[in-house]
Amino acid sequence: MGPADLEKLVEGLNLYKDPNTLVGVGDDAGAYKVGESILLQTVDFITPVVNDPYLWGAISTVNSLSDIYAMGGIPLTALAVVGFNSCDLSVDVLKEVLRGCSDKLREAKTVLLGGHTIDDKEPKFGLAVTGIAPGGKFLTQSGARAGNLLYVSKPIGTGVLVKALKEGRISQGDMEEALSWMLKLNDLVGSIAWEFATACTDVTGFGLLGHAYNIARKSGVAIYINYSSVPKYEESEHLVKEKIFPKGATENLNFVKDHLKADGVDVYKLILLSDPVTSGGLLFTVPESSEREMLERAKELCVELWKIGRVLEPGAYPIGHIVVDG
The missing domain is CATH 3.30.1330.10 (PurM-like, N-terminal domain)
Known part of the structure; x- marks a missing residue:
């Protein structure tokens, strides 16, 4: 679904x-x-x-x-x-x-x-x-505003790795980095989001693009994502290039394609952005004016965060659209 x-x-x-x-x-x-x-x-x-x-x-x-x-x-x-x-x-x-x-x-x-x-x-x-x-106070997916920055707290690509593991193309030992992230609670980053974010969701079965689309359509905005800024497991990118990825990645990409602008972006990158994630990180928007204080808090709590995009100004693209480059 x-x-x-x-x-x-x-x-x-x-x-x-x-x-x-x-x-x-x-x-x-x-x-x-x-x-x-x-x-x-x-x-x-x-x-x-x-x-x-x-x-x-x-x-x-x-x-x-x-x-x-x-x-x-x-x-x-x-x-x-x-x-x-x-x-x-x-x-x-x-x-x-x-x-x-x-x-x-x-x-x-x-x-x-x-x-x-x-x-x-x-x-x-x-x-x-x-x-x-x-x-x-609680967060929803509907609070993103124009000019907000888009952050994520864990790498993507676990679905690709799980697929490769089940097919015997990699061993569980090849997944040590991914396993350490999958076992990491989102409690600390959740507390950061609670304090600074305007909208938040976790990245799981719909893939990064699907969850970004969820925030965009519910907030009435469009979102820009820079692929090169998105954290991903190196092995998962290699596997996708070899056309090893779960069926769910294609289904997720097909679901958002009518709301996607990705001129010149390689298909393998869009597949990886659509990879169904297990135990992923939080994806959230934060006002640019709060970014410095948020990053200081993240450093205090030893939480890694990646800035991967921003919420676009109204009228630039239709509501719910995701613009990808990189």
Whole structure:
């Protein structure tokens, strides 16, 4: 499904809302007011991305928590969502998955309250997460403004590497750099975004272009991205040039192509920008006037950030357009 498909799916449904419903379907997480607090809720799960069940559980946990961090929130509790066939896999495998999950939840200071398991031929693991908006403030994808700068906090290309790993073209050892990033919580960068960003989302299955498009169309702006400024795994770029990439990358690119201006940009670059990411970083916009203070805060917290583009002035391109060069 593309970035806007879920919204189209529920369009016309008589969904119940009450005055406490602050954000519904279509953003990284829902937001609901309870007394003086604002709760954030999300759910996500993935199939195995590596051969090690412990790492899969840990990566899936980081991935699930990211939607809360993308709203500038703090995760509080989680419920496990498990698809598993004990006839094909040992229960010990699932225990390792849960051990990886447990270690990351402890790092995130998030309580596992329970969960649900179903029999499933294809293993799946993830979390439904509830968090809180600190100070009653949260971020959405709809706050980007003309002149804002566009930043991202992790490299792209994990989908390409996972595809190559599953096909035996690379080993898990070739993914050490990517694994270290996939295991990195977005908590610190989320706190930076909460303080300085105007709009924010996490880079996951729709690829960098798909998530940038989400910000652009919801904010009523157009966005410029410089490919050469985007952090990417060197091996993933080589693999894409050899036409090794997941089907999802092509589907993501096809979804945004009518909203894309990329004259003279090599197709392999657009494919990599569309690569479905697992446990990616945060993509956010920030006023240029706040950039210096934001970067100082990032340095204090040892958070790496890459400036990859900007929000364009109104009228330069149609709303929702993504302009790519490099």
